[in-house]
Amino acid sequence: MSQRFIPSASKLEAVARISNLTRSGPETLGPGSKERKSVLVNLSRGLSLAVDESLSKPELGEAIAREIGATWDRSCWSAGSTITLVGLDRLLEAAERHGSIAAVGVSSHATYSSPRAEAEALMNVLVPLVRGEWDGRTCVNQMREAEFTHWAQDKWAGWYFEFIALPELINRLGGGPRKVVNTTFDYVLRSTWDLKAHSESGGAAEAILNDQEAVRRAIDEGGLGFIVLSGRRVDDGGEFRAWQRRQRLAAGKKPKPRRRAAGDETTEPRQAPSSPTFVPTRIEIFHIGDENAFNHALQTRALKQYKQGRQSSGEKRKPKYKLNFSTARESLLLTSVTLDHVAPIGTKNGPTLCRLEYLTTNGWAVGHAGIALLHPARYVERLTARGKFARCTELNPDLSEGRVHVSPNLPADFSILVPDPPYRIPRVGKTRPA
Known part of the structure; x- marks a missing residue:
């Protein structure tokens, strides 16, 4: 059974969903939050429609709507040759039902193992x-x-x-x-x-x-x-x-009247x-x-x-x-991922996105799946000085693993010490950081 159409919450969402139907590349809004004509052109090409791409946006929208069976009226466009959210959603809904799209459905760009x-x-x-x-x-x-x-x-x-x-x-x-x-x-x-x-x-x-x-x-x-x-x-x-x-x-x-508790005519409704x-x-x-x-x-x-x-x-x-x-x-x-004072991932001289793990009797346990650190190696050293064994893995911009920093005096593959859990964790004394 096909899923009921879900209206877009904004024009920004609508143009993204339309472009995703035909895999025509990312779409954003132009100046003044106006949709770009490329949204309509790419939709027409993706559905192999015989329409005149030189038409104005409202006229092109109407031509596409006529080809794919969508309703098109004055609510679909406004002054300045702008397509409204109503118009974009009508094209989107009809396009999702179109034979070339309905046969494969709306899918992700990649598959994930977990x-x-x-x-x-x-x-x-x-x-x-x-x-x-x-x-x-x-x-x-x-x-x-x-x-x-x-x-x-x-x-x-x-x-x-x-x-x-x-x-x-x-x-x-x-x-x-x-x-x-x-x-x-x-x-x-x-x-x-x-x-x-x-x-x-x-x-x-x-x-x-x-x-x-x-x-x-x-x-x-x-x-x-x-x-x-x-x-x-x-x-x-x-x-x-x-x-x-x-x-x-x-x-x-217009503001909606707020409901008071039964019998309470004095307390003002709570404000955000x-x-x-x-x-x-x-x-x-x-x-x-x-x-x-x-x-x-x-x-x-x-x-x-x-x-x-x-x-x-x-x-x-x-x-x-x-x-x-x-x-x-x-x-x-x-x-x-912690966001405070974090520079864009992968920039030089800024924090590095890392995965931080602590050594337990059952192996390495994730403490932070994503934490931004200015000096990952020094951070591990400070943790060791406080009596903890840690492993910090730097993450590349694509989230693949980079360099790994491990507490001093502990082999990276510590399981060679004891092959099966529970592991015997070497004791580390607390020291005063230099």
Whole structure:
């Protein structure tokens, strides 16, 4: 059974998904968040359509729509020869049903041997994308210009992460969104993945996930992973929240009345923080591969039940799950990268992305799947001076392994000392660093 069409959340996502259909190369938006004509030209060529490519964008869009059976009307384009999100999505939906596409479906650009290999590919795309300080006004304006569905949300940082990440993943790796039950997950390759953002400023060590039924179904159908971007929220005295309200009113969005608790007519409804700045600090990728892993996550409280409050209309919401970071990092974490003060991967005279492991009685155990270090060898020496045996593997820009640094006086292949675990770990005394 073919999957129902999933509308794009923005024009940026729409052009990425259209180009992925015909493998015509990455697509972005031009100045003013306008789609480039190459999106339509490449779609026409990819579907082998007999249309006149010299037509204006609205006319070319209409010609393609006529060829592939899509509805085309005044809502599909606007002034300045701009195709709207409605128009792009109508072409995308019809193109996905087109014979040459439907026969093979929408696929990824590569195959992956394991969820960990897939997670490393995802991380390689996302790390350069999210670095730096995010200015709320700039980000909201960028989302609004691209007709992003969620541009007006109070908690803008999480939506901005989805806005920039999903199109880039599609451009670089293929894939796209997936609907399970009635929940749309952001991305699917071999496994299904969902993008989450977490503010470290609130002190909570948990992230709210998705509908419980959809989570269990996705796990049963190939595994489910969560890509969590954590960061520091910078709040002000309410000025940014007031600016957001003015933007919504200017766009014709009227505020919905908030529901108070029964009998409570005095307490003001809770307001979202006024946060003009978000500073990404870390990306972590978690994965639940099958029912056994899911049950273990519930038993260890890495996953917890989460009952949502009622909607603003008073209707009940379906229960979700929560991810407990401290426990999930022990059993569900595939890879993580710390982003604070990290220069682009592979640049000279900047930090090096490394995998850090510690020696245990069962062998090498990963402490950090991705950590940026200025001096990997010195870092290992300092750990040894504190009484720990460590191994640090430098990672190249493509995440392949580079140089390896091991604690002094310990062979790189320490298992030659004792062939089978549990290993006998040589004692190392703490010393004062030079």
